[in-house]
Amino acid sequence: MYDSYHIMKSIAGYTGRKTLEFINHLLDIFAFTFRLMELFITRPVEGRALIKKAVVEQIYFTAVQALPMIIPLALMVGSMLIIQFTKLSGDFDLGKVTVVLVVRELGPIITALLVILRSATAVTIEISAMTVFNEIEALEMSGVDPMRIVSFARFVGITTAVLCLFIVFDIVAIFGGYAIVWVATDVTMGSFLPLVAKAITPTDMVVGLLKALTFGVSITVISLYHGFNTKKIITMIPVSASKTAVESFFWIMVINIIISGVFYL
Amino acid sequence: MTLIELKNYVLTPEKNGHGISPCHLCIGKGDIVSIQSDSANDAHLLFKGLATLSYPQKGTYVFQGRALDFSDYRNLLKTKKNIGYLTSSTTLISNRSIRDNLSLGNVYFGNDLSVKLDQETLDLCRDFGIEALLDERPVNLGLADNKRAMFIRELIKKPRVMLFENPEDFSGLIYKSTLIRVLKEEIKAGMALVFLTYDEDFMNAFPGIILEIKKGGVSFVSDSQTHSG
Numbered sequence: 051m052y053d054s055y056h057i058m059k060s061i062a063g064y065t066g067r068k069t070l071e072f073i074n075h076l077l078d079i080f081a082f083t084f085r086l087m088e089l090f091i092t093r094p095v096e097g098r099a100l101i102k103k104a105v106v107e108q109i110y111f112t113a114v115q116a117l118p119m120i121i122p123l124a125l126m127v128g129s130m131l132i133i134q135f136t137k138l139s140g141d142f143d144l145g146k147v148t149v150v151l152v153v154r155e156l157g158p159i160i161t162a163l164l165v166i167l168r169s170a171t172a173v174t175i176e177i178s179a180m181t182v183f184n185e186i187e188a189l190e191m192s193g194v195d196p197m198r199i200v201s202f203a204r205f206v207g208i209t210t211a212v213l214c215l216f217i218v219f220d221i222v223a224i225f226g227g228y229a230i231v232w233v234a235t236d237v238t239m240g241s242f243l244p245l246v247a248k249a250i251t252p253t254d255m256v257v258g259l260l261k262a263l264t265f266g267v268s269i270t271v272i273s274l275y276h277g278f279n280t281k282k283i284i285t286m287i288p289v290s291a292s293k294t295a296v297e298s299f300f301w302i303m304v305i306n307i308i309i310s311g312v313f314y315l
Numbered sequence: 316m317t318l319i320e321l322k323n324y325v326l327t328p329e330k331n332g333h334g335i336s337p338c339h340l341c342i343g344k345g346d347i348v349s350i351q352s353d354s355a356n357d358a359h360l361l362f363k364g365l366a367t368l369s370y371p372q373k374g375t376y377v378f379q380g381r382a383l384d385f386s387d388y389r390n391l392l393k394t395k396k397n398i399g400y401l402t403s404s405t406t407l408i409s410n411r412s413i414r415d416n417l418s419l420g421n422v423y424f425g426n427d428l429s430v431k432l433d434q435e436t437l438d439l440c441r442d443f444g445i446e447a448l449l450d451e452r453p454v455n456l457g458l459a460d461n462k463r464a465m466f467i468r469e470l471i472k473k474p475r476v477m478l479f480e481n482p483e484d485f486s487g488l489i490y491k492s493t494l495i496r497v498l499k500e501e502i503k504a505g506m507a508l509v510f511l512t513y514d515e516d517f518m519n520a521f522p523g524i525i526l527e528i529k530k531g532g533v534s535f536v537s538d539s540q541t542h543s544g
Contacts, residue, residue: 097423099422
């Protein structure tokens with residue numbers, strides 16, 4: 051009796067502690083997001099030129115350098131889906147299914163996944179290293195606000211990059227996938243493109259873009275947050291990168307379900 | 316004129332050490348303060364405290380007559396800009412060239428990406444032997460070169476006070492006399508110097524008030540001017 055009482059007590063204690071830690075972590079993330087959003091409103095004059103340069107560099111690193119990866123990926127996904135659903139076109143509307151899968155679901159998710167793997171982990175590692183090796187302190191001692199020069203530029207750059215990559219992915223997956231199937235196979239697709247055009251609605255486009263935008267924001271906030279919160283021990287850098295990857299993926303799945311639920315249920 | 320005044324200031328230890336127990340100290344314009352400590356960690360903590368990088372557990376930090384507000388790091392950035400900070404934890408920004416590191420402040424506050432290093436900075440780079448290394452990134456240079464670049468970066472900020480931990484590490488043997496000369500010129504112009512050294516040349520070059528840290532307690536043990544311990 052005594053033992054079971056203590057076991058129950060420790061389970062309850064553990065659950066309570068973990069719940070509080072989780073809530074605290076969420077509040078920290080929201081506070082960090084608020085601090086970043088605040089910079090859109092306050093818009094201090096100092097450092098604008100440097101920030102603009104950093105935003106362009108970040109878009110280049112995250113979007114332009116990812117094109118050789120996202121284009122083949124989109125072609126593979128697009129052609130594979132078209133082949134599979136052409137076989138089932140007797141049962142399903144080919145255009146509708148393609149829109150549902152590519153524009154609404156796979157486009158934003160695959161784009162976000164690529165950005166998490168390529169850029170979010172890199173950003174966390176970079177900022178963690180800056181934290182561990184006192185480079186953030188060095189910026190502060192120069193009177194420079196690290197939130198503006200390091201975080202804000204990456205926040206704007208990566209979010210914009212995710213949006214751009216999502217648009218590229220959708221276009222390449224649908225048109226490129228169609229072209230590959232048309233050139234390389236003898237599968238009969240009928241009037242695939244008109245079917246897609248007929249199936250796609252403004253809501254689909256809004257949902258796709260909204261998902262890409264919210265994914266971009268959450269990926270950047272999580273990667274920056276873990277970068278700045280790395281303990282000043284070098285072995286904590288990979289731990290932070292790992293947390294960024296796992297947490298970003300988890301939250302984009304949660305956001306994906308919420309947005310899909312709000313618009314389509 | 317009082318530059319820095321700490322009132323009932325307490326700093327908690329970050330690693331080992333005693334921390335800084337309630338202390339009152341004043342540093343004036345052009346003062347030279349030599350720190351002697353029984354613990355390197357405590358001395359480093361005091362440097363961080365004076366640089367506003369370590370926040371006080373309690374007490375007031377008055378910089379140029381204005382009490383600092385530690386509730387938001389952004390309130391401290393203007394003060395930090397007026398403090399030269401050269402310690403074992405000082406670094407350069409690793410993904411920028413030495414030139415970018417040296418011009419960062421001017422580019423940021425001037426909002427002009429085309430800002431070039433002025434003649435005074437270039438002269439300093441020449442005097443300290445890093446003129447040919449300006450377009451290299453810190454990772455491609457030796458520690459000694461990077462340390463001299465850090466010194467130049469802090470000096471061109473035109474700080475009101477220079478916090479200098481082990482200056483001998485920043486000058487090496489070759490540039491020791493140059494560093495002493497440059498520092499003396501700045502002190503003459505009104506910059507205060509707070510330093511900790513184990514090098515006799517530096518001790519002899521900068522005789523001043525001795526600030527002793529013993530088991531976390533801070534006191535002036537010799538003063539040529541009026542200072543409270």
